[in-house]
Amino acid sequence: MRLVFAGTPEFSVPSLHACLASGAEVVAAYTQPDRPAGRGRKLGESPVKQAARAAGVAVEQPLTLRDKDARARLAAHAPDLMIVVAYGLILPKSVLAIPRLGCWNVHASLLPRWRGAAPIQRALLAGDLETGVDLMQMEAGLDTGPVLLEARTPIAPGDTGGSLHDRLAVLGAATLAEGLARVLRGETLAATAQREDGVEYAHKLDKAEARLDWNQSARQLERKVRAFDPWPVAEAVIDGERLRIWSAEAITGTGGEPGCIVATSREAIDIATGDGLLRVREVQRDGGRRIAVRDWLNARRKAPA
Template identity: 70%
Template sequence: MRVVFAGTPEFSVPCLEACRGSGADVAAVYTQPDRPAGRGRKLAPSPVKQAALAAGIAVEQPESLKGAAAQAALAAYRPDLMVVVAYGLILPRKVLATPRLGCWNVHASLLPRWRGAAPIQRAILAGDAETGVDLMQMEAGLDTGPVLLERRTPISRNDTGGSLHDRLAALGAEALAEGLRRVLAGETLAATPQAAEGVVYAHKLDKAESALDFARPALELERQVRAFDPWPGSDAGIAGEALRIWAAHALDHAHDAAPGSVLGAGREGIDIACGNGVLRITAVQRAGGKRIGAADYLNTRPELRQLGALSPAGYAGKRGPRAPHE
């Protein structure tokens, strides 16, 4: 079976390796054109391109697949199947119809929930208890095709966008490997149409979303910090200094302070008043600096310790309604 693989970021690489290890012939790899990266803004190859070149696989990088020349070049590889994983280009109907077995997509959600560009982060932001990956038969709509195989995983309170990304990348490769193994053995995979109810779109992340609004509930801000690690990060002003917030957890203590006020600071973290509850910040990054623990940060700002002990008299022992995760 001849496979053409299409993918771009690090998330796609385990699936490329699954294709290579399945016994299928990976005839070519399609990936986004090289883009400027780093401080010098030099053109850099995608992770998928790097993996393909290291494996000696032909690489194609068209700006679009809408033109006749690009479509003819794809057809010349005579693919039986095209596997698409976070490629970043729309596949026209003619491309979808080119492979004998059509096109498969590995998508990082339990469809139809979180169709679209940022399903991993949106699932954490929403407080979902579970997510997963779907191996889907592609059709013209955005992530609307029937599901061939599925893998599920719980979302823990310790999961970040980065940790969940890595786990789902591995699960996606497992599902793809199983699908390829079964088809190579002569089996036809059952395609289950997506439910009409429960459709939610995972819109692309924007750096403008990085600001923490302390008027919101602390639990929502905790989810934001976790979801946006490593990108786009979460930013806040703490007692007059702009910081990148890398780790925090919500406390459901009641208080009467204005949102954004520092309620206390100590070895365990910096407690910030929120619209509902308290956000305890435990890791930060100063402008031009590295990620450090809150205790190390407080060593450079001893005045914050004068605002009170970690459980100051303003809210110690007062508990609001139990948070959903408790």
């Protein structure tokens, strides 16, 4: 079986490795063009490009797959199946029809909940207790295709966008590996149409969403802190200083106007919200690194008046 893989970020890499280990032939890896990155704005290769090159797989980086020449080049690879994992480019119908078995997508949610760009963070923001990955047969709609395989995982109270991302990347690769193994044995995977109810869209994250509003409940604010770790990172004004907030938890309690510090300790500060208190444990000052709250408090005490 000839596979073409399409993916870009770190989330895609375990699935690429699953393809390479499957016994199928990975004839090409598609990924987005190199982008300026870092303070020097030098062109940076995507994690998928780096992994593909390390494995000796040919890399393709078209600006779009709507171009006739790009489609012809994909067809020339004669893929039996195309695996798409967080690629970032739209696949038109003409591309979906090229592989003999169509295109599979590894999506980080339990469809139809959280179709779209940011399913991991949206699940955390909504307070979902469970999420997972779906191996989906792709069609023209946005994450609307029938589901081939599904794997579930609980969302733990301490999960962040980063921890859930890493767990779902591994779970997605394992689910894909199972699907490939079964097809290589000659099986046809049953395709289950998605439910018509329960559809939610996971819109792309906006940095402005990470600004905390102390009038919201402590529970809502805790979810934002966890969902936006490691990007774009929650931020708020605390005692007159804008800080990025890396670690916080909602606790019961009252006192003071929303945004006021109502208690301090060596380990945390408690801040009043619209409902309950937010206990903040780790922060980051402008231009600084991530630090424990006690270090921030010490620095403020030592600062000249």
